Amino acid sequence: MARVRVHELAKELDMNSKELIERILKLGIPVKNHMSALSDSAVAKIRDHLQGGTQEQVEEKRIGRRVIRRRKKAEEPEPVAAEARPEVEVSAEAPAVQGPDQEEPATPKMEAPQPAEAAEEAPKVPEEAPVAEAAQPEAPAPEAPVTTEAPAAPPTAEAHEAAAPAHPEPIAPQLPETEPAPSPAEAAEQPAGHPPEETVPEPPTAAAETVTESLPEQAEAAPEAEPVSEPTLAEDEEEVPAAEEVKKGVEEEEEEEPGKKKKAKRRRRKRRKDEPAKIIRLPDLVPGEPEEEPEIPVPAARFVPDEQVSREPLRKKRARDDEEVGAGKRPRRVRKEVVSREDLYSKKELRAQAERGRGVPKKGESKDAQKPVATVPKAAKRRIKIDEAITVANLAKQMGVKATEIIKKLLLLGLPANINQAIDFDTAALVASEFQYEVEKAGFEEEDILQAAEDKPEDLKPRPPVVTVMGHVDHGKTSLLDAIRHTNVIDGEAGGITQHIGAYFVELDGRHITFLDTPGHEAFTAMRARGAKVTDLVILVVAADDGVMQQTVEAINHSKAAGVPIMVAINKIDKPNANVDRVKRELAEHGLIPEEWGGDTTMVEISAKKRMGIEDLMEMVLLQAELLELKANPEKPARGRVIEAKLDKGRGPVATVLVQEGTLREGDVYVCGTYFGRVRSMFDDKGRRISEAGPSVPVEVLGLSGVPNAGDDFVVLPDEKQAKLVAEHRQLKQREKELTRTTKVTLERLYEQIQEGQIKEVNVILKTDVQGSLEAIRDSLLKLSTPEVKVSLIHAGTGAISESDVMLASASNAIIIGFNVRADAKAQELAEQEQVDIRYYDVIYQILNDIKDAMVGLLEPEYEEQIIGRAEVRQTFHISRIGTVAGCYVTDGKMERNAKVRLIRDGVVVWDGKLASLKRFKDDAREVKAGFECGLTIENFNDIKVGDQIEAYQMVEVKPTLESGESEG
Ligand SMILES: Nc1nc2c(ncn2[C@@H]2O[C@H](COP(=O)(O)OP(=O)(O)OP(=O)(O)O)[C@@H](O)[C@H]2O)c(=O)[nH]1
Numbered sequence: 001m002a003r004v005r006v007h008e009l010a011k012e013l014d015m016n017s018k019e020l021i022e023r024i025l026k027l028g029i030p031v032k033n034h035m036s037a038l039s040d041s042a043v044a045k046i047r048d049h050l051q052g053g054t055q056e057q058v059e060e061k062r063i064g065r066r067v068i069r070r071r072k073k074a075e076e077p078e079p080v081a082a083e084a085r086p087e088v089e090v091s092a093e094a095p096a097v098q099g100p101d102q103e104e105p106a107t108p109k110m111e112a113p114q115p116a117e118a119a120e121e122a123p124k125v126p127e128e129a130p131v132a133e134a135a136q137p138e139a140p141a142p143e144a145p146v147t148t149e150a151p152a153a154p155p156t157a158e159a160h161e162a163a164a165p166a167h168p169e170p171i172a173p174q175l176p177e178t179e180p181a182p183s184p185a186e187a188a189e190q191p192a193g194h195p196p197e198e199t200v201p202e203p204p205t206a207a208a209e210t211v212t213e214s215l216p217e218q219a220e221a222a223p224e225a226e227p228v229s230e231p232t233l234a235e236d237e238e239e240v241p242a243a244e245e246v247k248k249g250v251e252e253e254e255e256e257e258p259g260k261k262k263k264a265k266r267r268r269r270k271r272r273k274d275e276p277a278k279i280i281r282l283p284d285l286v287p288g289e290p291e292e293e294p295e296i297p298v299p300a301a302r303f304v305p306d307e308q309v310s311r312e313p314l315r316k317k318r319a320r321d322d323e324e325v326g327a328g329k330r331p332r333r334v335r336k337e338v339v340s341r342e343d344l345y346s347k348k349e350l351r352a353q354a355e356r357g358r359g360v361p362k363k364g365e366s367k368d369a370q371k372p373v374a375t376v377p378k379a380a381k382r383r384i385k386i387d388e389a390i391t392v393a394n395l396a397k398q399m400g401v402k403a404t405e406i407i408k409k410l411l412l413l414g415l416p417a418n419i420n421q422a423i424d425f426d427t428a429a430l431v432a433s434e435f436q437y438e439v440e441k442a443g444f445e446e447e448d449i450l451q452a453a454e455d456k457p458e459d460l461k462p463r464p465p466v467v468t469v470m471g472h473v474d475h476g477k478t479s480l481l482d483a484i485r486h487t488n489v490i491d492g493e494a495g496g497i498t499q500h501i502g503a504y505f506v507e508l509d510g511r512h513i514t515f516l517d518t519p520g521h522e523a524f525t526a527m528r529a530r531g532a533k534v535t536d537l538v539i540l541v542v543a544a545d546d547g548v549m550q551q552t553v554e555a556i557n558h559s560k561a562a563g564v565p566i567m568v569a570i571n572k573i574d575k576p577n578a579n580v581d582r583v584k585r586e587l588a589e590h591g592l593i594p595e596e597w598g599g600d601t602t603m604v605e606i607s608a609k610k611r612m613g614i615e616d617l618m619e620m621v622l623l624q625a626e627l628l629e630l631k632a633n634p635e636k637p638a639r640g641r642v643i644e645a646k647l648d649k650g651r652g653p654v655a656t657v658l659v660q661e662g663t664l665r666e667g668d669v670y671v672c673g674t675y676f677g678r679v680r681s682m683f684d685d686k687g688r689r690i691s692e693a694g695p696s697v698p699v700e701v702l703g704l705s706g707v708p709n710a711g712d713d714f715v716v717l718p719d720e721k722q723a724k725l726v727a728e729h730r731q732l733k734q735r736e737k738e739l740t741r742t743t744k745v746t747l748e749r750l751y752e753q754i755q756e757g758q759i760k761e762v763n764v765i766l767k768t769d770v771q772g773s774l775e776a777i778r779d780s781l782l783k784l785s786t787p788e789v790k791v792s793l794i795h796a797g798t799g800a801i802s803e804s805d806v807m808l809a810s811a812s813n814a815i816i817i818g819f820n821v822r823a824d825a826k827a828q829e830l831a832e833q834e835q836v837d838i839r840y841y842d843v844i845y846q847i848l849n850d851i852k853d854a855m856v857g858l859l860e861p862e863y864e865e866q867i868i869g870r871a872e873v874r875q876t877f878h879i880s881r882i883g884t885v886a887g888c889y890v891t892d893g894k895m896e897r898n899a900k901v902r903l904i905r906d907g908v909v910v911w912d913g914k915l916a917s918l919k920r921f922k923d924d925a926r927e928v929k930a931g932f933e934c935g936l937t938i939e940n941f942n943d944i945k946v947g948d949q950i951e952a953y954q955m956v957e958v959k960p961t962l963e964s965g966e967s968e969g
Helices: 006-012 017-027 040-050 115-120 157-166 183-188 205-209 216-221 225-231 243-255 257-271 307-326 347-356 392-400 405-410 425-434 446-450 477-485 523-527 550-562 580-589 616-627 720-739 748-755 771-782 803-812 825-834 845-856 963-968
Strands: 058-064 067-072 383-386 390-391 422-424 438-441 466-471 503-508 511-516 537-543 566-571 603-605 640-647 652-661 669-670 674-679 682-685 698-700 713-717 761-768 789-796 816-821 837-843 862-879 883-896 898-903 906-922 927-929 933-938 949-958
Touching: 006 017, 006 040, 017 040, 017 425, 058 511, 183 257, 205 674, 383 425, 383 789, 390 425, 392 405, 405 425, 405 550, 405 698, 438 446, 446 713, 446 720, 466 523, 466 550, 466 682, 477 503, 477 566, 477 616, 503 698, 511 616, 523 550, 537 550, 550 789, 550 803, 566 580, 566 616, 566 674, 580 603, 580 698, 603 616, 603 669, 616 674, 652 933, 669 698, 669 720, 674 720, 698 845, 713 720, 761 845, 771 789, 771 816, 771 845, 789 803, 803 816, 803 825, 803 927, 816 845, 837 845, 883 906, 906 927
Parallel strands: 383 438, 466 511, 466 537, 537 566, 566 603, 761 789, 761 816, 816 837
Antiparallel strands: 058 067, 390 422, 503 511, 640 652, 640 713, 652 698, 669 674, 669 713, 682 698, 862 883, 862 949, 883 927, 883 933, 898 906, 898 949, 906 933
């Protein structure tokens, strides 16, 4: 049977688990954490307590199936019930009545059921424990008050009615609304029949809900019904002592002396070997009417803290009961017995309890005596260490909770996650705190190992500039590099495709320049996206005969986004149709103003083919490098970046590494990305083996344990142990991070990020179908800048959104806006991978509105309704304190516990709300799929009728994508 867990109860009571645990512990109920299962009685007690019921005064505990011990918490020495003990046997409260299942422990307030009702508790009524129709959605089960054994029988209306009048008051509302509880003292004193405090406000009818035995047939008829009722029922099925017995027990208890009680108990034990001690007192039982099931207001009694009392026998008995039920027999009735406190504890125990209790414990007296010692782990044990990210499964394991609980919490935080998903440290800390766990960062800090000592100014020596050549296709990049190296790579190229040879280290009059031969700005940006900033200067090649082209513009924007200075090489000036001025003009339009025009962009006219102007260009590069004051300390272990890497058939993994500082030597131990190893051998750009390489020198390194990524760092460490540690740590992090969604800027989060100070500038990449709209949008976008937040257009162009745009957006934390264009499949895929937000529009003002709204936090996410399932109501039950329970058959999809639902009758939506509970047989169900039956209740709605359709749906957030994009295709 489903037990209620602390966190569930906390949720139901709308408080946090931690707080609830504290309250629970105060009540003497042992719980370890939010996952601890609570017995029905404990739940009842807690509810009662929290609702301001009598909790303070009386502590009830179920110590056996039908034994409920109620103890006065206060110090009043109540000689009666327990000698001198504060405990008050529950007798009066008629808690005993529980039917097999129905013990509905939950009903918190039921402590004082009226006698009459108690008597009624017909054993048969199954589950329908009287439910308060009250709106207690979620915790129906626990609340189910009394019950009867016949588990299956659905309560009939008549039954309800019959029952109703009988015990209106017991209906303890577990809900918070319940009336104030009486003072402890009172509570203790009026054990029987005065449930005044607990009485629920519910209408009498509701109370009536109790089930009668007559129902069984119906139950059979409508199987679905079962599940329904279950919710209300107590989890454990137990036999209910005959009313008379109970009554007798009560009387006995009231009159008998302790000693006598003991005897009586012994006798009883003989009769029922498996039944451990029990206390059952029904307040005013009406002996004669077994059928009406008074709800058993079993007060919190269900909790069986002291295993000593009953565990084994109880199990046996349950087994036996189950057998009986299984065999079609009705479980036999349970007799109610009255047992005094001493009966339940050995003297030794009592003494121990007394000692534990506060004040001077008199012999045998102790208030919280049997209060089980809380087993909350020590603080030290409730601390977990996690890295930057941790998977849900792992976190659950470390805290010893179910992953589903964590997933639930994450959902509440608005972070849907699956079990294998990793969550970052902060989120994990937040979730862990819900479970009363503290989180601390795992001890290993990569930086501790990798941190390099500060360089002293005198150690810094000038280093060669690292230059990247960019430009539009066929404008002469390769030719230029070739001209620089005096090697004619071009001639060997098939189809004129540039060969990727990584990097070149060239010399000019004893000075050096490193050229990176990247296929274009894409690779440059891809490296930047990985955090690698290796280029000091960009040479933008523009063919004089062709002028500024699309990729020229992209290159400009990528360089600017990276903050790298640009120098222009106007190539092919040997061509007759070369028009240098036009090129300069066009470049000026893109912000590159030639020096001779008063700007700061160096432009050199060259002919790569004719080798004209090459030296001038190199001179200008070196001059620029001087201005940049590029320096590095060569006297320390090397650090660099992987420019490119591959798996060579004969040599294994090979990486071209650009040393950025320090000096790399053969034999050095390094960590590179997620790999580590020792440099086996090194080669320069001309393929010559070298033994060391200083700052800005590109080298080919052999001896890697795997193929790293371009952009990965390459760090030399003192020993292999450290390198291994870092590499393994990174592997772990990578695995977890791969699963973690890195949050890039999105329009939805823009405001939040601006507020958090993460963003001061909204970077936008704009792609449009035609130049005209591009200009119109660009101008309007720029006007959206405010003193606090600047809108900056880092790239704008016409045509489809490309991978290059996505990489630029990724590297620059930008949003891509597509106006009448869309991303191609690869770009789309990359965008998903890189978490880049792409928005499609076909109305300009909508773009402006969205960005404006996003900047001020007004962008409302759009939601779309998604039907998740439908169910048909086949039977209904009215259960006091719970309301109408619908026995349904899920016709398609599924019903989900937290789903929104719509009740449709004859095609008309009658109600739109939320599910309050969902059960599959006796257990709470997270979801019930098509083809299965379930019992459900709808929050604040009881007018459910047979034949109604219930449609479960959820609202899914939809990106405010505008119509256009998708349709543009
Ligand atoms: N006339 C003339 N032709 C040139 C010059 N530079 C390059 N070319 C020619 O232009 C064509 C393209 O040159 P590449 O160097 O391959 O151009 P690229 O930018 O590297 O081209 P991709 O690698 O395809 O991006 C080749 O046929 C070259 O011979 C030049 O200064 N003058």
